[in-house]
Amino acid sequence: MLNENIKKLRKSKGLSQEELAIKLNVVRQTVSKWENGLSVPDSSMLIALADELDVSVGVLLGETVTDPMPDDLKTISEKLEVINLQLAKRSMVRLKAIRGILISVCALIVITFIILAAMQSSYLGWDYNNPELAVAGTIVHGFEFVFVRLAPIVLLISVVGIVMTYKKR
Structure with a gap:
């Protein structure tokens, strides 16, 4: 035995x-x-x-050992199927979250561009002899300078990311 x-x-x-x-x-x-x-x-x-x-x-x-029953294999395969479905669902939720973040980034960039265009760099006409306006104008101008150069790159990367999340796997 x-x-x-x-x-x-x-x-x-x-x-x-x-x-x-x-x-x-x-x-x-x-x-x-x-x-x-x-x-x-x-x-x-x-x-x-x-x-x-x-x-x-x-x-x-002493105790006899029985071969695994086919039902055991069926139970295991059912459990694996449930786990696979849970993993797929978790992956889809994560993908949707990433897509939502990328869409939000795109919207924020577009809104910021609209606001900057509406301002038409009005800060350039401020009285820079006033120290508070000089500091505020410098900050706004620095932000606009950096934003106008970096935002298109970030926007392009975000759009590519959105397209990639919609691709079939």
């Missing part, structure tokens, strides 16, 4: 005799002898074998 249990448990774990032998620091022929009933592992090896196969020593020695 020990030999049959070792063989069934090893196969259910998807291990070859060689792989199990490596994990137990023995040669493949030793595992083969155990499975063919030509020898038995000593007590310390029996404990190590049970640990590798994730069972108790009692299961190895």
